[in-house]
Amino acid sequence: MLIGAAGVGAVVATGLVRDPAPPQRASDRPIDVGPGRDAVAVAIDVAAVAEFVAPSVVTISADVDGEFGRGGSIGTGVITTSDGEVLTNAHVVEGATEIRVRLAGETEPRPATLLAADAGNDLALLRISGDGFTPAVFADPESIRLGDEVVAIGFALDLDGGPSVTRGIVSALDRTLGLADGALDGLIQTDAAISSGNSGGPLVNAAGEVVGINTAVARGDSTTAASNVGFAISVGEALPIVASLRDQAGGESRLEGFLGVGLDDRSDGGQGAIVSDVQPDTPAAEAGVMVGDLVVAVDGVPIDGAVGMIAAIRDLEPGDRITLTVVRDGDPVDLSATLTTRPEA
Numbered sequence: 001m002l003i004g005a006a007g008v009g010a011v012v013a014t015g016l017v018r019d020p021a022p023p024q025r026a027s028d029r030p031i032d033v034g035p036g037r038d039a040v041a042v043a044i045d046v047a048a049v050a051e052f053v054a055p056s057v058v059t060i061s062a063d064v065d066g067e068f069g070r071g072g073s074i075g076t077g078v079i080t081t082s083d084g085e086v087l088t089n090a091h092v093v094e095g096a097t098e099i100r101v102r103l104a105g106e107t108e109p110r111p112a113t114l115l116a117a118d119a120g121n122d123l124a125l126l127r128i129s130g131d132g133f134t135p136a137v138f139a140d141p142e143s144i145r146l147g148d149e150v151v152a153i154g155f156a157l158d159l160d161g162g163p164s165v166t167r168g169i170v171s172a173l174d175r176t177l178g179l180a181d182g183a184l185d186g187l188i189q190t191d192a193a194i195s196s197g198n199s200g201g202p203l204v205n206a207a208g209e210v211v212g213i214n215t216a217v218a219r220g221d222s223t224t225a226a227s228n229v230g231f232a233i234s235v236g237e238a239l240p241i242v243a244s245l246r247d248q249a250g251g252e253s254r255l256e257g258f259l260g261v262g263l264d265d266r267s268d269g270g271q272g273a274i275v276s277d278v279q280p281d282t283p284a285a286e287a288g289v290m291v292g293d294l295v296v297a298v299d300g301v302p303i304d305g306a307v308g309m310i311a312a313i314r315d316l317e318p319g320d321r322i323t324l325t326v327v328r329d330g331d332p333v334d335l336s337a338t339l340t341t342r343p344e345a
Contacts, residue, residue: 021111021129022084022110022111022112022113022126022127022128022129023083023084023113023127023128023129024113024115024127025115025127025249025250026085026115026116026125026127026245026246026249026250027080027081027083027084027085027127027246029081029082029083029085030081031080031081031135031138031239031242032135032136032137032138033137033138033139033140033235033239034137034138034139034140034143034207034209035140036140036142036143037140037143043149043206044149044150044151044167044205044206045206046151046165046167048208049151049204049206049208050151050153050165052208053136053151053153053202053204053208053210054104054153054162054163055079055103055104055105055133055134056078056079056133056134056135056136056202057076057077057078057079057104057136057153057154057163057201057202058076058077058078058079058086058101058102058103058104059074059075059076059077059101059102059109059155059163060073060074060075060076060077060086060088060092060093060099060100060101060112060126060200061073061074061099061100061102061109062074062075062092062093062096062097062098062099062100063096063097063098064094064095064096064097065095065097073092073093073094073096074092074155074196074197075088075089075092075093075154075155075197075198075199075200075201076088076092076153076154076155076163076197076198076199076200076201076202076214077092077101077126077200077201078136078200078201078202078210078213079133079134079135079136080135080136080242081133081135082131082132082133082134082135083130083131083133084127084128084129084130084131084133085115085125085126085127086101086112086125086126086127086128087123087124087125087126087200087213087238087242088123088124088126088199088200088213089122089123089124089199089200089213089215090117090118090119090121090122090123090124091119091122091199092124092199092200093114093117093124093126094117094119096114098111099111099112099113099114099126100112101126101128103133104162110128110129110130111128111129112126112127112128113126113127113128114126115127115245115246115248115249116245116246116248116249116254117245118241118244118245118248118254120183120256120314121184121233121237121241121314121315122184122215122233123213123233123238123241123242123245124245125242125245125246125249136202136209136210137207137208137209137210138209138210138235138238138239139205139207139209139210139211139235141234141235141236141239143205143209144170144173144188144205144211144234144235144236145170146170146171146172146173147169147170148169148170148205148206148211149167149168149169149205149206150167150168150169150170150190150192150203150204150205150211151165151166151167151168151192151203151204152165152166152168152190152192152193152194152198152201152202152203152214152230152232153165153201153202153204154194154197154198154199154200154201154202154214155197155198155201156193156194156195156196156197156198157195157196157197163201164193164195164198166192166193166194167192168190168191168192168193168228168230169190169191169192170188170189170190170211171189171190171191171229172188172189173188173189173234174186174187175187175188175189175231176304176305176307176308176311177216177231177307178306178307178310183307183308183310183311183314184215184216184231184233184237184311185237185307185308185311185312185315186233186234186236186237187212187215187231187232187233187234187237188203188211188212188231188232188233188234189229189230189231190203190212190230190231190232191228191229191230192228192230193228193230194214194216194217194230194231195217198214199214199215200213200214200215201213201214202214203232210235211232211234211235212232212233212234212235212238213232213233213238214230214231214232215231215232215233216230216231217229217230217231218230218231255317255318255341255342256313256314256316256317256318256341256342257313257314257315257316257317257318257320257339257340257341257342258282258283258313258318258339258340258341258342258343259282259283259284259289259313259337259339260278260279260282260283260284260285260340261275261276261277261278261279261282261284261289262275262276262277262278262279263275263276263295263306263309263310264276264306265305265306265307266294266305271296271302271303271304271305272294272295272296272303272304272305272327273294273295273303273305273306273308273309274292274293274294274295274306275289275290275291275292275293275294275295275326276291277291278290278291282340283337283338283339283340284337286337287324287335287336287337288335289324289326289335289337290328292328293326293327293328293333294326294327294328295309295324295325295326296325296326296327296332297324297325298312298313298322298323298324298325299322299323300323300325313339314342316339317339318339318340318341319338319339320338320339321336321337321338321339322336322337322338322339323335323336324336324337
């Protein structure tokens with residue numbers, strides 16, 4: 001199975017202040033998060049939800065310099081604050097020399113500044129100048145349920161006109177995927193159709209709240225079949241990353257935690273990651289981790305496999321103290337480790 005990036009509504013935006021020079025700093029305004037609720041309405045009014053969210057969904061276009069020369073990238077973004085902060089996927093703006101954002105109802109794009117990007121978590125924060133924008137409302141992470149009806153909104157395939165709107169359900173929660181630059185965890189799986197150009201766009205619930213940021217789709221290959229399997233970065237994962245991106249935009253470095261182990265997946269269908277290597281003079285070595293240990297949980301949270309373990313550690317910071325639950329000779333053992341800074345590649 002191949003995992004590919006999903007890397008485009010219209011209402012007239014009024015009362016917006018324009019300035020050709022986008023701000024170089026992050027917004028200091030809070031992101032709107034909806035109230036906690038036991039459940040969102042089961043039936044979703046697609047047209048009403050699309051109309052409600054449309055002012056907060058933007059088209060992102062970028063000029064990109066890559067290994068094969070100059071090219072372009074198209075994706076989708078979500079307005080997070082009324083003063084022009086925009087959230088999208090990092091892969092949409094990777095290698096960009098110029099970034100533009102076009103609002104719903106407008107014909108001309110606005111220049112945007114890349115404030116910060118986290119390739120390992122595939123999120124980036126942009127800023128456009130002006131004020132009076134309509135920010136999206138983000139869902140309370142605890143309100144998301146398996147089976148909830150959802151709508152994906154984005155500029156799929158860069159088709160003419162407004163965004164594509166597709167309907168589906170929350171097919172699974174807490175999925176994990178490995179990417180070239182890291183690992184994504186806490187993903188929402190959905191059967192709402194997601195295509196290239198949808199990247200960075202919102203997955204929304206029946207209340208019009210953003211439950212995730214669309215990021216990838218599974219594609220079949222010569223040995224596996226995949227149909228209607230898309231993934232969105234859940235708000236529970238995205239909101240802390242936005243806070244981290246704001247810190248980076250303010251000059252703080254994003255340092256990833258480092259444990260110092262090599263990992264393999266199990267081949268017997270069970271959960272957990274097998275330790276294949278323990279580097280000397282690392283937190284893992286000092287904690288007593290041994291080759292052959294089966295890591296089944298980090299701080300009590302179950303680990304699905306090697307990718308899940310990588311994602312769990314990279315979400316933490318140097319100095320964080322963690323408890324690894326490993327199975328050794330058939331018995332569970334808890335080991336404590338204090339993470340250090342990930343070495344430069």
